[in-house]
Each structure stands twice: as structure tokens, then as C-alpha cells.
Amino acid sequence: MQDKRYILCGNASAKGISEDPARDLRLRLSGKEGKGNITLRIEDVHRKMFQPVPALFNDLLEVATYVYSADQIIRRGADDVDSFGDGWRRDLHFVVPVRDPDFWNSSQVREALCSTLGFLSDDQYQFDFVKLDQDHPFQDYLGFDDTQQMYRKPEQVVMFSGGLDSLAGAIDEVVNQKRRVLLVTHKATSKLNKRYQTLEQLLAEKADGNAPPRISVRVHKIKELNHEYTQRSRSFLYVSIGATIARMLGLSSVRFYENGVISLNLPVCAQVVGGRATRTTHPRVMKGFQDIISLVAGEPFTVENPYIWKTKADVVKVITDAGCHDLIKHSMTCTHTWEMTNQHTHCGGCSQCIDRRFAVLAAKADQYDPVEQYKFDVFTQSRNAEDKKKNVEKIMAAAYLERANQVKNLTDVTQFVSSYPDVGRVFKFLNGDTGQAAQRVFDLYKRHANEVMGALDELLSRHSKGIRERTLPGDCLLRTAYESGSTISMSSVVSVEKLPENFFRKRGAVWETRFQGRNTIHLLNVDKGAEYINLLLAFPDRETSVYEVAVGSAVNAIDLPANSGVAQEEIEEGFQVTQGVPLGDAGDVADRRALNECKQQAHELFGEMEEARERGDHARIEEIEKEMAVLLQYIESGKGLGGRQRKTGDKRKNVRDAFRNAVDRAIKQVEKYDKPLAQHLKDSIKLGNEAVYRPGMPITWDVRPIVNS
Amino acid sequence: MGHVRLGVLPRTRAWKEVVGLIAAGADVSQIANATITAAEKAFSFVMKDVGYTEAVWLMTQMAIAAKKPDIQQHLAAAGIHLPGDPSLIDVTTAITEALDRRVDSNGQRSDLGSLANRAIVGAVNDVLSPKLHSLFSSDPDTMRAALGDLGKPKEFGEFSRRFFARLANEGLQYFLSKVVNTQLGDGMRFATMNQSAQFNAALETHTREASVIVEKFSNEWFSKNRFQEGGDISRKTSDKFAGYALKKMKDELKAGARSDAR
Numbered sequence: 001m002q003d004k005r006y007i008l009c010g011n012a013s014a015k016g017i018s019e020d021p022a023r024d025l026r027l028r029l030s031g032k033e034g035k036g037n038i039t040l041r042i043e044d045v046h047r048k049m050f051q052p053v054p055a056l057f058n059d060l061l062e063v064a065t066y067v068y069s070a071d072q073i074i075r076r077g078a079d080d081v082d083s084f085g086d087g088w089r090r091d092l093h094f095v096v097p098v099r100d101p102d103f104w105n106s107s108q109v110r111e112a113l114c115s116t117l118g119f120l121s122d123d124q125y126q127f128d129f130v131k132l133d134q135d136h137p138f139q140d141y142l143g144f145d146d147t148q149q150m151y152r153k154p155e156q157v158v159m160f161s162g163g164l165d166s167l168a169g170a171i172d173e174v175v176n177q178k179r180r181v182l183l184v185t186h187k188a189t190s191k192l193n194k195r196y197q198t199l200e201q202l203l204a205e206k207a208d209g210n211a212p213p214r215i216s217v218r219v220h221k222i223k224e225l226n227h228e229y230t231q232r233s234r235s236f237l238y239v240s241i242g243a244t245i246a247r248m249l250g251l252s253s254v255r256f257y258e259n260g261v262i263s264l265n266l267p268v269c270a271q272v273v274g275g276r277a278t279r280t281t282h283p284r285v286m287k288g289f290q291d292i293i294s295l296v297a298g299e300p301f302t303v304e305n306p307y308i309w310k311t312k313a314d315v316v317k318v319i320t321d322a323g324c325h326d327l328i329k330h331s332m333t334c335t336h337t338w339e340m341t342n343q344h345t346h347c348g349g350c351s352q353c354i355d356r357r358f359a360v361l362a363a364k365a366d367q368y369d370p371v372e373q374y375k376f377d378v379f380t381q382s383r384n385a386e387d388k389k390k391n392v393e394k395i396m397a398a399a400y401l402e403r404a405n406q407v408k409n410l411t412d413v414t415q416f417v418s419s420y421p422d423v424g425r426v427f428k429f430l431n432g433d434t435g436q437a438a439q440r441v442f443d444l445y446k447r448h449a450n451e452v453m454g455a456l457d458e459l460l461s462r463h464s465k466g467i468r469e470r471t472l473p474g475d476c477l478l479r480t481a482y483e484s485g486s487t488i489s490m491s492s493v494v495s496v497e498k499l500p501e502n503f504f505r506k507r508g509a510v511w512e513t514r515f516q517g518r519n520t521i522h523l524l525n526v527d528k529g530a531e532y533i534n535l536l537l538a539f540p541d542r543e544t545s546v547y548e549v550a551v552g553s554a555v556n557a558i559d560l561p562a563n564s565g566v567a568q569e570e571i572e573e574g575f576q577v578t579q580g581v582p583l584g585d586a587g588d589v590a591d592r593r594a595l596n597e598c599k600q601q602a603h604e605l606f607g608e609m610e611e612a613r614e615r616g617d618h619a620r621i622e623e624i625e626k627e628m629a630v631l632l633q634y635i636e637s638g639k640g641l642g643g644r645q646r647k648t649g650d651k652r653k654n655v656r657d658a659f660r661n662a663v664d665r666a667i668k669q670v671e672k673y674d675k676p677l678a679q680h681l682k683d684s685i686k687l688g689n690e691a692v693y694r695p696g697m698p699i700t701w702d703v704r705p706i707v708n709s
Numbered sequence: 710m711g712h713v714r715l716g717v718l719p720r721t722r723a724w725k726e727v728v729g730l731i732a733a734g735a736d737v738s739q740i741a742n743a744t745i746t747a748a749e750k751a752f753s754f755v756m757k758d759v760g761y762t763e764a765v766w767l768m769t770q771m772a773i774a775a776k777k778p779d780i781q782q783h784l785a786a787a788g789i790h791l792p793g794d795p796s797l798i799d800v801t802t803a804i805t806e807a808l809d810r811r812v813d814s815n816g817q818r819s820d821l822g823s824l825a826n827r828a829i830v831g832a833v834n835d836v837l838s839p840k841l842h843s844l845f846s847s848d849p850d851t852m853r854a855a856l857g858d859l860g861k862p863k864e865f866g867e868f869s870r871r872f873f874a875r876l877a878n879e880g881l882q883y884f885l886s887k888v889v890n891t892q893l894g895d896g897m898r899f900a901t902m903n904q905s906a907q908f909n910a911a912l913e914t915h916t917r918e919a920s921v922i923v924e925k926f927s928n929e930w931f932s933k934n935r936f937q938e939g940g941d942i943s944r945k946t947s948d949k950f951a952g953y954a955l956k957k958m959k960d961e962l963k964a965g966a967r968s969d970a971r
Contacts, residue, residue: 001816081884082719082750084758085820115813124816269890270882273823395890398902405906414838417801421830422823424805427798434798474895480902510733522735524726672746673739 002077004091007070012095012130027066031140038069039220043143046150055099056296057244058138063096064240065219071233073225091124097132104129109295116288121232122275148213154182157246157254159238162196162332168318169257174207175322183214184242189337198330206324217241235280239303243293253302256281259315260308261448266420268399281305283429311448312359320365328368348374349393354400361455379459382473397477404452413442456481503702504537515677529666536685536693537701543690546659547628551602554635598635629655660687723747728888732898737911742963744884756952760822763811764829765951767804768872769942775860794849797837801830828876835871866928873958874920878913919961923954
């Protein structure tokens with residue numbers, strides 16, 4: 001949890017409350033007049049609708065606006081997982097001036113607020129309510145507009161975001177049931193204005209004289225205050241406005257339309273815990289809203305979600321069955337509004353876009369939702385792992401599909417609860433006993449899973465040629481979902497192939513080792529040391545000059561596609577060949593001609609060394625070692641590896657030290673994952689001018705590299 | 710609405726090694742080991758995490774309640790409020806509520822607490838469901854007998870093993886789920902989603918195998934401490950157990966898997 005932040009609202013004093021005034025956030029709310037840093041505007045209110053509302057509703061609106069604003073201003077901190085989400089959660093202490101502090105400070109109200117908001121946004125809340133010194137009339141927040149038709153009083157307030165679900169709800173109300181409803185829209189960005197107007201116009205045409213009036217709400221903050229986009233508390237503002245308008249109209253309920261799968265929003269993967277998946281219309285939140293508003297109203301008030309038992313595909317079918325399919329393409333599901341352009345109205349990769357794509361396919365309505373309006377086609381386009389954003393999209397799409405796949409394979413509700421324990425938070429807030437609620441939720445998710453899988457099957461069928469011929473990118477969702485769509489990959493789990501008891505070898509660009517039949521381990525970032533060890537293991541009990549090893553290793557790297565550290569002629573039986581994933585090569589050589597000359601020189605030195613040894617000419621051996629050290633330095637710098645000029649002095653010592661350090665580093669890496677092997681290497685490898693591996697027991701190592709065919 | 714936000718792995722050398730090992734084709738036991746090493750900072754939060762210690766406390770209290778004259782009364786005192794004739798769903802829901810109440814009242818929500826909640830609910834399901842005829846309604850005697858069984862040291866060992874196996878699996882997946890899916894595609898570690906699913910299943914098996922060591926330890930610990938504390942387990946003792954058991958689990962995962970696991 002982050003350190004506490006105080007949010008001082010209006011003219012509320014921090015005296016005696018805040019410990020560090022410099023960190024306090026001061027928010028001042030104003031309506032059409034005033035100089036606050038945040039403004040609340042409820043627009044397009046028809047004068048026929050207007051009625052004064054009780055002061056407590058005015059307070060509610062202001063409290064909700066302050067909460068929503070602070071939510072967007074105070075960053076969630078580093079969103080890394082290394083601290084189990086410590087930075088994700090904030091500790092927010094509000095000091096809010098209200099008209100009736102006694103009511104708001106009552107334990108019942110404070111508890112309802114803190115509990116509901118805490119669950120909604122995953123933050124810690126505390127409220128101190130103080131007496132408002134200067135009243136803002138409710139009308140200050142209203143913008144009147146009498147141009148909309150308003151023949152009769154609405155009988156229902158419906159929250160209208162412009163997404164598929166709320167669009168279906170509006171159609172259900174005004175087209176199917178012919179009810180008189182008032183739509184309330186929170187305009188988070190002016191980018192969507194035109195689309196709202198289009199939807200409004202089309203809905204009016206379909207409604208045949210029962211066109212619903214719409215009220216828009218905007219909360220504006222000065223530019224410097226926009227930091228956090230997650231907006232988990234948005235629905236509190238939304239419902240508070242809806243409830244206030246309902247109260248103005250003498251009504252005692254508001255409706256959200258949201259499909260049950262999104263409302264419950266069970267995690268798509270283990271990392272999604274708490275409020276990382278939105279709980280905007282979670283049944284516990286809806287009940288919390290209802291409790292808060294009922295307390296404010298002083299009488300029962302209902303907050304409903306009539307679509308809690310529908311999937312998104314069901315929702316799409318409501319639209320098409322009502323003959324309103326032409327509205328689908330104008331609805332707005334994507335919340336990445338910053339990516340929106342006239343051409344691409346949806347990003348295509350966020351969880352909402354993915355859900356929408358599957359839903360319209362499952363409802364057989366994708367012809368009404370042109371794929372061209374998605375910036376990214378999650379099914380058929382490559383998701384480049386280098387692109388951070390597409391990486392997230394890739395993860396999300398795979399996780400979404402995998403969850404559906406898992407749910408589809410669950411056979412009973414016990415498995416469901418066991419696999420998704422978070423679902424236990426919802427049963428109590430659904431009507432009926434917990435067992436029945438659990439079964440209904442399971443049925444809902446199962447139906448959704450079947451729809452997703454059905455949609456996937458349909459897509460696989462449509463793109464079978466592209467999959468078969470591999471013209472679709474190898475990492476697009478369809479290729480990865482199609483089991484036989486790929487032929488090359490490393491095995492995901494320990495291979496069942498018969499492995500040698502002991503090996504220390506390079507597979508592609510990666511070193512792998514196994515000792516005495518235990519688990520295979522992979523070694524990263526210790527290539528040089530692993531290469532030296534590999535060479536020593538290849539020739540047990542043979543003392544080898546470290547200079548020869550180092551130079552031999554360096555010159556081999558010039559030619560070998562996957563450097564094994566073993567000379568070409570010594571692995572005449574050939575490399576081991578894999579049909580698996582393409583293995584990396586050893587990289588480019590800076591100046592091949594110069595390096596080839598080095599290679600030639602090295603071979604000459606090897607020959608001279610051999611002769612000097614035969615003669616017992618130690619002075620010449622020392623000279624050759626020095627020449628090898630210089631040669632090695634040249635090759636290494638030529639390859640760009642640590643290309644620093646070494647200082648003058650005994651270069652042989654540099655080579656010896658580098659050799660020892662490289663081997664030690666590699667053994668240290670081995671020790672992290674296989675202590676017996678590390679100990680064996682420590683005990684058996686002798687370093688110095690002449691390095692040797694003396695295992696002291698019969699042991700055969702497979703050291704041959706595995707390369708591409 | 711319906712937005713999902715994923716966390717980010719830090720760019721430390723240790724985490725880069727985890728990512729590199731996954732990409733390189735390392736098996737689950739090496740990846741689990743590397744992950745636990747990389748997650749040292751995260752684990753330093755564990756013993757201060759109210760959600761985790763409370764989950765372990767509730768686990769011990771379910772076992773202690775089993776030998777009390779009024780099981781439900783003892784559970785209620787521990788925060789688990791059950792209806793008259795509880796079903797399995799009622800039990801798991803009550804555990805979640807008890808945990809949520811505790812972390813809410815302490816202002817200590819955390820990801821680890823949520824993972825511990827998932828682990829205990831899953832473990833309760835695992836140990837009770839085979840003993841019940843139905844998830845929704847059990848005759849009171851069957852449920853009482855099932856809850857009563859949890860008081861046997863052997864049963865507590867099993868309960869504890871399942872809890873720590875699930876916690877370890879959820880914990881590892883918490884860190885790895887994002888990386889695994891970035892390695893998805895032709896020519897990458899997991900060419901198909903089926904392969905990444907196999908990897909996840911292998912990781913689950915690995916944590917289940919590693920949890921075997923916790924079973925025997927928990928069995929003996931429970932027997933000894935219940936006797937020493939006169940039929941109860943104090944919070945202090947439970948917290949110590951939470952520390953020991955998690956350390957055993959971590960050490961086992963770092964050492965590699967056992968082959969005699971179920």
C-alpha cells in the first residue's frame with residue numbers, strides 16, 4: 001500500500017489532519033461558474049425535468065466527483081509485481097465539506113462508502129466530512145437545453161456508455177418494451193461526441209416516437225491533474241449522477257446494462273488479482289451503491305443490472321433481434337480512447353475489444369462490426385513481442401482464450417469454484433441461495449466459454465488456408481490456437497527423448513547441461529566459461545594450455561555456426577542436428593579477412609608449441625604463450641567482445657585470469673541450479689597455466705553441440 | 710468497463726534470467742527456482758502480509774474447531790460465519806468473507822493476500838468435496854463429519870499440503886503468466902497455446918510435488934502444538950507456522966522436485 005495521501009476538498013482545512021501538507025492534494029469543484037481545478041457539468045437537461053433535489057444528493061454528487069477526480073490524479077505507482085502490488089493500492093484520506101456532516105460522518109454511511117469504494121477500486125479509503133462554508137446550488141452544475149423532445153416524464157433512468165451492452169439495454173427499453181427512459185452518459189472525452197450523436201439519432205429512428213432523451217455528464221480537470229487512466233471509481237460517479245437525476249424525476253432506481261461475464265470479471269490469469277480486473281458493475285459493488293443511495297434518499301433505492309445472466313453474445317442478439325444491427329458499428333466498446341481515430345474506432349487488442357470480437361462472431365453478427373474499424377486484428381495479425389503494447393495485447397488475447405478453454409472443460413461447479421475461487425465473492429449478492437447462485441454463474445461462464453470456442457472454430461474454418469499454408473503470421477492468435485499450425489518449437493516441458501546421463505553442450509545459442517541423470521539446466525550469460533568447461537570435459541585428464549584453449553576457442557568462433565569450443569576436426573562425427581526451433585548463430589565477425597589471418601597464425605603457433613614441447617624449450621613455450629595472448633586480445637577485440645585495449649604487462653596473466661574468471665562464473669551459475677554438478681566441477685577442474693578436468697571416476701560427457709539441420 | 714490491467718516484471722538481472730530461461734527452453738523446476746530467487750523482494754513482504762497469515766490462521770482454526778464441542782461456534786469466533794446447515798459453497802464463501810473482513814479492517818489489501826485466499830478456498834474444496842455428497846446441500850451430519858475430520862493431524866497435513874501447493878502455483882503463475890504468453894508463437898518457446906498450457910500444467914505438478922515436504926511437517930507440527938497449547942493454536946504459533954511452512958516450500962522448490970508426489 002502506498003503512503004497515505006490526503007485529499008482536501010473545497011475549502012476544507014488540513015489543520016490537525018495532514019502530517020505532510022506538501023503531499024496533500026487540494027481539489028476545488030465548481031460548476032459553470034467558479035475557478036475550481038475540477039468542474040462538473042450535467043448537460044442537456046430539459047427544463048421540464050428540473051426539480052430541486054435534497055441537499056444530501058447534492059453532497060453525494062460532490063463526494064463522488066472528488067473521489068473520481070482523485071482516482072485519476074493520484075498515480076497507482078509502479079505497477080511491477082515485485083512487491084505483490086504494493087504500489088498499485090493507494091491509501092486515500094478525503095476531507096470533504098458537505099451540507100450535512102452528521103449524516104455523512106455516521107458510521108453506517110462511512111462504512112458503506114469505504115467498503116464499497118475499497119472493493120471497487122482496490123484502494124484504502126477514509127473520509128472526514130466537515131461543514132460546507134459556502135453552498136453551491138445544484139443548478140450550478142446543470143446545463144439546460146430544451147431542444148430535445150420531452151413529451152412525458154421518463155419512467156426509468158438508464159446508464160448509457162455507448163458500448164454494446166448499454167446500447168442493447170437502451171434498445172430493449174425503448175424499442176422492445178416501449179418504455180420511456182432517460183439515458184445518462186458520462187462523457188470521458190469529447191472525441192466520442194459525434195458517435196454519441198449518431199447513436200442517439202439512430203436510436204430515435206428505431207424508437208418510432210419513443211426517442212429517449214439523454215443527459216451528458218462531464219468532469220473536467222485542469223491538464224496538470226490527469227495522471228492515472230485506470231479510473232476504477234468511475235461507476236460511483238456515474239451512479240451518483242444517475243441517482244440524483246432519478247431523484248429529480250421522482251424515481252427510485254437506476255439501471256446499468258452489463259453482461260454478467262464482464263460484471264463478475266473473473267481473472268483471466270493468475271496475475272489479475274483484486275481490482276486489476278474492473279469491478280465496475282460487480283454485484284457486490286451494485287449492492288454497495290444501492291445501500292449508499294438508499295441511505296442518502298432515506299428510502300429504498302434500487303441499482304439494477306438486468307443483464308447479469310446474459311453473455312455479450314446474448315447482448316448482441318438483443319440488438320440484432322430488434323432489427324438494430326446497423327447500430328452495432330457505431331457503438332464504442334474500446335476504452336483506449338487515446339488510440340481512437342476516424343478510421344480506427346477500436347484498438348482491437350484490449351480486453352474489451354477482444355471480448356467484443358468474440359461476441360459478435362458468436363452472435364453471427366460480425367458482418368455488422370467491420371474489422372477495418374479495429375486498429376489491430378487480434379486474430380490474424382502479428383503481435384510483435386518487441387512492441388510493449390502489442391505484447392500486452394498478445395498476453396491478454398491468449399489469456400482470454402485459455403480461460404474460456406479451461407472453463408469449457410470443467411465438468412461441475414465444484415471444479416469451477418476450485419479453479420476460480422474469486423467467484424465466491426459474488427454468490428451472496430445474487431438472488432437465491434448460494435448453491436443456486438453458484439450453479440447459475442457456472443452455467444453463464446460455461447455458455448460464454450462455448451460461445452468463445454464456437455467463434456474460434458468459425459474463424460479457424462474461415463482462415464484454414466492461411467493457417468495451413470502459413471501465410472498468417474506465426475504468432476497471430478489463430479496460428480497459436482491451432483494445434484498443428486506449427487512444426488517447429490522447443491518442447492514446453494521436459495522432453496521425453498532419451499537424454500545422455502551427462503552432457504554439457506550448446507543447443508543453438510544456449511548452453512545446457514545434465515549431470516548423473518538429473519534435470520537438465522540451462523546456463524545464460526556465461527558463454528565463455530561454459531565453452532571452456534565444455535572443452536575441458538571433452539578431454540578428461542588431458543592437461544591443456546589455457547592460452548591454447550582460449551585462442552582455439554576464439555578462432556573456432558570465426559568459423560563455427562554455433563561455437564562449441566571444440567575444434568572442427570575433433571567433432572568429425574558431426575554436430576547433433578535438431579528439427580526444433582531455429583538455433584541462433586555465433587554472431588558476425590567484424591573483419592573476416594583479418595580474423596582468418598589470425599586463425600592461420602594461431603594454427604602456426606599451435607604447431608610451434610607442439611614442437612617446443614617436444615624439444616623441452618621452455619623459453620620458446622613462454623614466448624609462444626605471450627604471442628597467443630596478444631593474438632587472443634586482437635581476435636577478441638576484433639569480435640567486439642570487451643574490445644578494450646589492455647595495459648602493458650604480462651598478457652599471459654590476463655588470459656589466465658580471464659580464463660579462471662570465466663570458468664568460475666559459469667560454475668557459480670551452475671551452482672544456482674545444480675549444486676552436485678557445481679561441486680563436481682569445482683573438485684575436478686584444475687586451473688592455472690595448464691587447465692585440466694580430472695573427474696577421478698569414469699564418466700562420459702556428451703559435449704557435441706546441437707545445431708540446425 | 711471490463712478493463713484488465715497487468716503488472717510488470719522488474720528489469721533486474723534476476724528477472725531477466727527468468728525470462729531468458731523460459732525463452733531458452735528450461736524446464737519448470739529450473740524456472741521455479743530462478744523465479745523464487747528473483748522474487749526475494751516480494752517474499753520479504755510475506756510475513757507482514759495480513760492476508761497470508763490470516764489464511765494460515767483460518768486453516769489452523771478449521772482444524773482446531775474440528776475437535777471442539779461446537780464447531781460452528783469456534784469457526785465464528787475465528788471469523789468464519791456459517792449458516793445453520795452449511796453447504797461447501799457456504800463454507801468457502803464464509804472463508805473469503807472472513808479474509809476480506811480482516812484485510813479490509815487492517816487496510817492491508819495485497820496481491821499476496823488475494824493469492825492466499827484463492828489457495829485456501831481451493832484447498833478447502835479439495836479436502837471437503839470428496840467427503841460430501843453434494844456441493845449445494847449436505848445433511849448436517851455429513852458436513853459435521855467432514856469438518857470434524859480436519860482435526861486429525863493427518864488430515865491437517867493434507868489440508869496444509871494442498872494449501873501450500875496451490876499458493877506456490879498461484880504465486881509462480883502470478884509472476885510468470887505474463888512472460889509465458891509473450892513467448893507464444895511460431896519459432897518461440899511455445900509454438901501453440903496447447904504447449905503453453907502444458908507448461909502451466911507441468912508447473913502445477915511441480916508445485917504439488919514440492920508440497921509433499923509440507924505435509925509431514927504440518928502433520929507433526931499440528932499434533933505437537935495443539936497438545937502443547939491445550940487443544941488450541943494461538944495466533945503467534947500460527948504465524949510462526951506460516952513462516953516455517955513457506956520457507957520449507959521455497960527451499961524445496963529451489964532444491965528441485967520430489968518424485969514421490971501425488
